[in-house]
Amino acid sequence: MGQDNFMTQKRNLSLPTTAAAGNGRAFVGGGRGALRGKHVQKTFNNIKITILCGFVTILVLRGTIGIGSLGSSDALNQNLIEETNRILAEIRSDSDPIDPNDPPEPDVNPNTTYSLGPKILNWDSDRRNWLEGNPEFPSYVNGKPKVLLLTGSPPNPCDNPMGDHYLLKAVKNKIDYCRIHGIEIVYNMAHLDKELAGYWAKLPMIRRLMLSHPEVEWIWWMDSDALFTDMVFQVPLSKYSKHNLVIHGYPDLLFDQKSWIALNTGSFLFRNCQWSLDLLDAWAPMGPKGPIRDEAGKILTANLKGRPAFEADDQSALIYLLISRQDKWMDKVYVENSYYLHGFWAGLVDRYEEMIDKYHPGLGDERWPFVTHFVGCKPCGSYGDYPVERCLRSMERAFNFADNQVLKLYGFGHRGLLSPKIKRVRNETATPLEYVDKFNIRRASHSL
Amino acid sequence: MLIERCIGAYRLRRIQRALRHGKVTVICLILTVVVLRGTIGAGKFGTPEQDFLNIRDHLVRKTAEHRRVLEEIQPQQQQQAKTISDSAQSSGSSSTSNANSYIEFDINTILKDEGPEEKPDPSKPYSLGTKISDWDEQRSLWLKSNPQFPNFIGPEKPRVLLVTGSSPKPCENPVGDHYLLKSIKNKIDYCRLHGVEMFYNMALLDAEMAGFWAKLPLIRKLLLSHPEVEFLWWMDSDALFTDMAFEVPWERYKDSNFVMHGWNEMVYDEKNWIGLNTGSFLLRNCQWSLDILDAWAPMGPKGKIREEAGKILTRELKGRPVFEADDQSAMVYLLATQKDLWGSKVYLENAYYLHGYWGILVDRYEEMIENYHPGLGDHRWPLVTHFVGCKPCGKFGDYPVERCLKQMDRAFNFGDNQILQMYGFTHKSLASRRVKRVRNETSNPLQVKDELGLLHPAFKAVKLSS
Numbered sequence: 083m084g085q086d087n088f089m090t091q092k093r094n095l096s097l098p099t100t101a102a103a104g105n106g107r108a109f110v111g112g113g114r115g116a117l118r119g120k121h122v123q124k125t126f127n128n129i130k131i132t133i134l135c136g137f138v139t140i141l142v143l144r145g146t147i148g149i150g151s152l153g154s155s156d157a158l159n160q161n162l163i164e165e166t167n168r169i170l171a172e173i174r175s176d177s178d179p180i181d182p183n184d185p186p187e188p189d190v191n192p193n194t195t196y197s198l199g200p201k202i203l204n205w206d207s208d209r210r211n212w213l214e215g216n217p218e219f220p221s222y223v224n225g226k227p228k229v230l231l232l233t234g235s236p237p238n239p240c241d242n243p244m245g246d247h248y249l250l251k252a253v254k255n256k257i258d259y260c261r262i263h264g265i266e267i268v269y270n271m272a273h274l275d276k277e278l279a280g281y282w283a284k285l286p287m288i289r290r291l292m293l294s295h296p297e298v299e300w301i302w303w304m305d306s307d308a309l310f311t312d313m314v315f316q317v318p319l320s321k322y323s324k325h326n327l328v329i330h331g332y333p334d335l336l337f338d339q340k341s342w343i344a345l346n347t348g349s350f351l352f353r354n355c356q357w358s359l360d361l362l363d364a365w366a367p368m369g370p371k372g373p374i375r376d377e378a379g380k381i382l383t384a385n386l387k388g389r390p391a392f393e394a395d396d397q398s399a400l401i402y403l404l405i406s407r408q409d410k411w412m413d414k415v416y417v418e419n420s421y422y423l424h425g426f427w428a429g430l431v432d433r434y435e436e437m438i439d440k441y442h443p444g445l446g447d448e449r450w451p452f453v454t455h456f457v458g459c460k461p462c463g464s465y466g467d468y469p470v471e472r473c474l475r476s477m478e479r480a481f482n483f484a485d486n487q488v489l490k491l492y493g494f495g496h497r498g499l500l501s502p503k504i505k506r507v508r509n510e511t512a513t514p515l516e517y518v519d520k521f522n523i524r525r526a527s528h529s530l
Numbered sequence: 531m532l533i534e535r536c537i538g539a540y541r542l543r544r545i546q547r548a549l550r551h552g553k554v555t556v557i558c559l560i561l562t563v564v565v566l567r568g569t570i571g572a573g574k575f576g577t578p579e580q581d582f583l584n585i586r587d588h589l590v591r592k593t594a595e596h597r598r599v600l601e602e603i604q605p606q607q608q609q610q611a612k613t614i615s616d617s618a619q620s621s622g623s624s625s626t627s628n629a630n631s632y633i634e635f636d637i638n639t640i641l642k643d644e645g646p647e648e649k650p651d652p653s654k655p656y657s658l659g660t661k662i663s664d665w666d667e668q669r670s671l672w673l674k675s676n677p678q679f680p681n682f683i684g685p686e687k688p689r690v691l692l693v694t695g696s697s698p699k700p701c702e703n704p705v706g707d708h709y710l711l712k713s714i715k716n717k718i719d720y721c722r723l724h725g726v727e728m729f730y731n732m733a734l735l736d737a738e739m740a741g742f743w744a745k746l747p748l749i750r751k752l753l754l755s756h757p758e759v760e761f762l763w764w765m766d767s768d769a770l771f772t773d774m775a776f777e778v779p780w781e782r783y784k785d786s787n788f789v790m791h792g793w794n795e796m797v798y799d800e801k802n803w804i805g806l807n808t809g810s811f812l813l814r815n816c817q818w819s820l821d822i823l824d825a826w827a828p829m830g831p832k833g834k835i836r837e838e839a840g841k842i843l844t845r846e847l848k849g850r851p852v853f854e855a856d857d858q859s860a861m862v863y864l865l866a867t868q869k870d871l872w873g874s875k876v877y878l879e880n881a882y883y884l885h886g887y888w889g890i891l892v893d894r895y896e897e898m899i900e901n902y903h904p905g906l907g908d909h910r911w912p913l914v915t916h917f918v919g920c921k922p923c924g925k926f927g928d929y930p931v932e933r934c935l936k937q938m939d940r941a942f943n944f945g946d947n948q949i950l951q952m953y954g955f956t957h958k959s960l961a962s963r964r965v966k967r968v969r970n971e972t973s974n975p976l977q978v979k980d981e982l983g984l985l986h987p988a989f990k991a992v993k994l995s996s
Contacts, residue, residue: 138565165931170704202973224678240708241633242632243631246705250696250711250714253711253718261727261729267718271720271946273948273964274965290953292977293975294953296976328808399875461632469629469630470629471629471635471639471640474640475640478640478641483733492735493751498645500641502732510660512661512662512932515669
C-alpha cells in the first residue's frame with residue numbers, strides 16, 4: 083500500500099499534466115487543509131529525490147572525470163614523465179654547472195707548437211732504475227711482459243641509447259679477453275686535454291700511463307667499437323722484441339700508394355720507452371683543435387691517397403709522419419698483417435657461421451679473426467656511415483660469436499648469433515673439473 | 531482505452547504498476563553499473579576516465595609532445611622515417627641517410643632466438659644443479675696438480691673474482707646503459723688497483739631464477755668452473771666503489787665462508803628483512819657454500835613458488851612489505867631459522883661499508899673530503915655506496931629520478947677523483963664531467979708520488995721469491 087502511494091507520487095512527478103488532473107480528481111474531496119499537507123509532502127518528496135539524484139550524479143561524474151587534484155593517478159604519471167624528460171635532457175647536454183671561482187681558460191697561442199708535456203730525455207734509464215729499485219712491481223711476470231689495455235669513451239651519454247648499450251657490451255667483451263689473458267684494463271672517460279679532444283684524446287692518455295706505470299711493458303690502445311672475436315689467440319709479443327710500435331696495416335699501401343687507410347690506429351701497441359715518447363711528441367702537433375687541426379687536415383688530404391676533406395685525424399697524421407720521416411721511425415715500427423690485430427668488420431661478420439663450421443679459435447687471421455673492428459658504424463652518435471640495421475646486427479653477431487667462446491667453459495652458448503638468450507650445451511655433472519681442464523682457455527694458454 | 535477494454539481496468543493498473551517498478555529497477559541498475567565502472571573499471575573496456583582521455587587525446591593530440599624528449603625524435607626525421615618504412619624498398623639518397631640514423635631504432639627487430647625454449651620439468655623439485663658432496667676434495671686435488679693457478683696470490687691475499695651483471699637487452703630507460711657503463715668503469719678501476727679479477731655477466735643461466743635470484747645459478751656455476759678462485763665477490767650493478775684505497779681485511783675472514791654487511795641482532799633476534807644486504811657479499815669457494823646455495827634456492831623459482839614464499843617471508847620477517855620472495859629476505863629467514871646449521875661460518879660485517887645505503891651517504895661527500903681521507907672504508911669514507919631502489923635501468927624506481935641520477939653522478943665522481951689523482955687530475959666538481967689538472971707535468975715523473983699511494987700500492991705487490 084505504501085509503495086502504491088509512492089508510485090502514485092512518482093507518477094505525479096513524471097507525468098505532471100495527468101497527475102495534476104488525477105490529483106485534482108483524487109483529492110477534490112479532501113478539503114484545503116489536506117490539500118496543503120499533500121503539497122508539502124509532495125515538495126518534500128521532490129526535494130528528497132532531487133538530492134538523491136544529485137548525489138548519484140556527483141558519484142558518477144567523479145568516477146569519470148575526477149575532482150581535479152584529488153583524482154587521477156594518471157596526472158601524476160604525466161608529471162613524472164615530464165620531469166624524467168627534463169632530467170634526461172639535462173644529463174645528455176654537455177653543459178657543466180659553472181663555477182664562478184674557476185679562472186677563465188687561457189687562450190691557445192697558435193704560434194707556439196703544441197706539446198704533450200715537458201720533454202723527457204732519459205726515460206729508458208730512469209725506467210730501468212725504477213724497475214731495479216722496485217722488484218715487487220716487475221715488468222715481466224712468468225716470462226710474459228705486462229700489458230695494459232687502454233680504451234675509453236666520452237664522459238657524457240651517447241646521442242642514442244643503443245650507443246651506450248653497445249659500449250657496455252664492448253667493455254664486457256674486453257673484460258673477458260683480459261681476464262683470460264692476464265691483461266689490465268684502463269677505461270678512460272675523461273678528456274685530459276681540452277685541445278686534444280675526439281680521436282686525438284688517446285695521445286695524452288697513453289703518455290700519461292707510460293710515465294705513471296713504468297712497470298707496464300706494452301700499452302695497447304683499442305677503440306671502443308672494436309671487439310675481440312678470438313678469445314684464445316694471444317699477441318705474439320716475442321716477435322716484436324726489436325720493435326716499439328705494432329700496428330695493423332699493409333706496407334705496400336703505406337709506402338707505394340700512400341693511402342690514408344694503410345694503417346689502422348684503432349688497435350695498436352706501444353712499448354713503454356723513450357722512442358715511444360718521442361713518437362708521441364712528433365705525432366701530436368697536428369692534433370690541437372681549431373685552425374691547427376683544420377689546416378693540418380688540408381695538408382693530409384693533399385698528400386694521402388683517397389683521403390676525403392676533413393680535419394686532421396690521428397690515423398692520417400701517423401701515416402703522414404711515418405712516410406715523410408721513414409728513415410727516422412720505420413725501423414722500430416712493425417706493420418702487422420699476418421693476423422687481424424684490427425679486422426674491418428664488413429668482410430668478416432657474414433662469415434661467422436662458415437668459420438664455426440670449418441675452423442677453431444686460436445688462429446687470429448681471416449679464418450678466425452682476432453679483432454672485429456666496427457669502423458664507421460659510430461653507434462654512439464646519431465648517424466653512422468652505414469645502415470643502422472646492418473651495423474647493429476653485425477655487432478650483435480660479433481659479440482655473441484665471442485661470448486660463445488667464453489660461455490663454453492660454463493657449458494652454455496647463445497641460441498643463435500642474434501639471440502641474447504642462452505642454452506645449455508653441456509649437461510650438469512657431479513665432477514665439473516674434468517670439463518674445466520678441457521675448456522679453460524687460460525689454463526691452455528699457460529701451459530703453452 | 532483499447533487495451534483497457536481487452537484486459538480489464540484492474541489488470542491494466544497492475545501491469546502499469548509492474549512497469550513502473552520495472553522502470554525504477556532498471557534505472558537503479560544502470561546507475562549502479564555506471565558508478566561501479568567509474569570507480570573500479572570494467573577490465574579491458576576501460577573506465578569512463580580512460581574514455582574521456584581517449585577522446586581528449588584524439589582531439590588535442592598531446593601524447594606525441596610528451597614523449598618527444600624521452601625518445602629524441604626530431605619531427606622531420608620521424609616523418610621521413612615513417613615514410614621510409616612505408617615505402618619498403620625505395621632506394622635513393624634520402625632513404626640511405628635515414629637508414630643510417632640511430633634515433634628510434636628498435637633493437638627487437640633484429641634479435642632472434644633460434645631453437646626450442648628449454649622447459650623445466652614440472653614434476654621435479656627445483657635444483658640448482660647436480661648435487662656435489664665432495665667439492666672440497668675435488669678442489670684441493672685440482673689445486674695441487676695446478677700450482678700455476680694458486681688460490682692465494684699473496685701471503686694473506688686470496689684470489690678474488692668480482693661478479694656483477696646486467697640484462698643482455700638495452701635498458702628501458704634511455705640513460706640506464708650509460709650509468710651501467712659508469713658503474714662497470716668504477717669496478718674495473720677498483721679491481722685493477724686491488725688485483726681482483728672480474729666477471730661481467732650478461733646471460734640468464736636459468737629462466738626460472740630470473741630477476742634478483744639470477745645470481746644464484748651464476749655463482750654456483752662460477753665456483754665450480756673456477757676452482758682457483760678462493761672468494762667470489764658478488765656486487766650489484768647499482769653499487770659503486772667510493773673508497774679506492776680500502777683493502778678488504780681478508781685475514782679477518784679466515785674462519786668464515788660467507789661475509790655480508792649486516793647486524794647480528796637485526797637478523798637473529800629481530801628477524802628484520804633488512805638486517806643484512808645481499809647486494810655485496812663474499813662467498814668462499816667450498817662445499818659449505820654449495821650447500822648454502824642449495825638451501826637458499828628453493829624460494830626462488832618464479833611463479834607460484836615465489837609468490838607463496840613471499841607471503842611466508844612477509845609474515846615471518848619484521849618490516850617486510852608484501853611482494854614476491856626476494857633473495858635477501860630468503861637469506862634472513864634461512865639464517866634466523868637455521869642458525870645452528872649456518873651461523874658459525876657467516877660473518878655479518880658492519881665495521882666498514884661492504885654495502886653502504888646511499889641515502890645516508892651521498893649528501894655528506896663534501897664533508898668527507900674536508901675531514902677525512904680514503905682508506906677508511908666506513909661511515910667516514912664508505913667503501914661501497916649502493917643505490918638500492920634507484921633502478922637506473924628500469925623506467926621507474928622507488929625514489930625520484932632526479933635525485934637518483936644526480937647522486938649516482940656524484941658518487942661516481944667521488945670515486946673517480948681517487949683514480950684521477952694518480953695521474954694529476956680531478957673532476958672540476960662532484961657534479962661535473964670535466965676534469966682539471968691538480969699536479970703539473972714534470973720532466974721527472976718517477977720522482978712524483980701520488981698522494982694516496984695508489985699507483986704502486988702494497989696490496990698489489992707481487993710475492994717476491996726469497
